[in-house]
């Protein structure tokens with residue numbers, strides 16, 4: 001089938017449904033409602049309830065449509081998933097919590113959001129409930145700070161050269177989206193014909209503006225607390241930084257490391273999760289044909305073994321170097 005570039009496709013939907021098994025009913029938390037692809041599918045099964053969150057208030061249009069159809073089984077909250085514990089979930093039988101990270105097709109096509117390199121006008125990149133925009137980042141932070149953002153959040157090898165050019169250009173005037181793309185295109189020496197020259201810098205800015213690293217870490221921790229025993233925590237990631245965090249979080253809370261690599265791993269009853277498969281689930285060839293942007297999607301999941309609320313994790317320490325970079329935004 002030819003890909004329909006004007007449509008929103010919920011990524012890895014069939015795979016996700018087979019993991020969270022909504023046919024058995026219960027409460028499902030969709031932390032990234034978007035265009036409601038996952039929520040609608042879950043609600044199509046009887047005896048399910050969906051609590052959906054999205055930081056983008058514009059998702060409410062779709063949420064209201066779903067609410068009209070399933071008003072006794074659907075709730076939408078315009079909050080960030082790091083705020084999941086604001087919800088009173090004590091009496092809910094939370095069987096699964098889902099994250100489908102990144103942005104939706106509708107958001108990338110919205111010129112006001114400025115998420116795409118084709119957007120005209122000011123740099124923005126705010127997905128919703130933000131403190132500052134990409135315009136302030138590009139035009140206010142100093143060279144060292146910008147270089148860190150591009151290097152660590154975009155893995156951009158030519159970060160320094162691009163930053164020097166930005167600093168020079170912004171002395172003349174405020175840089176907008178089109179001008180930023182031109183600066184990157186003119187400055188980059190190494191061309192990769194598979195991806196747009198500005199892809200990495202745009203990814204870095206989006207992560208920084210939306211504090212995606214600390215959002216994800218806080219979201220994972222809170223989700224792990226409110227999930228009930230035998231519940232599934234499932235996350236779809238789109239870039240290697242996100243995937244690294246999810247992979248570490250799941251593995252570190254699932255396994256007891258053996259003292260020596262020659263000794264068998266202990267099946268530790270005190271770990272909070274059970275990791276069913278170490279490798280992530282990725283889209284089938286059929287899905288790739290229908291929805292090319294799904295090519296970088298990776299689905300990982302764990303099952304909660306114990307009904308514990310409190311647990312220890314070193315995830316903040318492990319990724320502290322990234323959180324410190326995100327905190328540079330606090331002064332904007």
Ligand SMILES: C[S@@+](CC[C@H](N)C(=O)[O-])C[C@H]1O[C@@H](n2cnc3c(N)ncnc32)[C@H](O)[C@@H]1O
Nearest residue numbers: 010032034035036037038054055080081100103
């Ligand atoms: C890839 S889309 C989700 C698509 C959805 N699964 C569907 O089928 O329509 C990601 C959504 O997550 C939202 N989002 C991203 N980060 C968030 C956060 N920290 N808290 C709440 N929503 C967030 C975005 O606004 C976007 O609408």
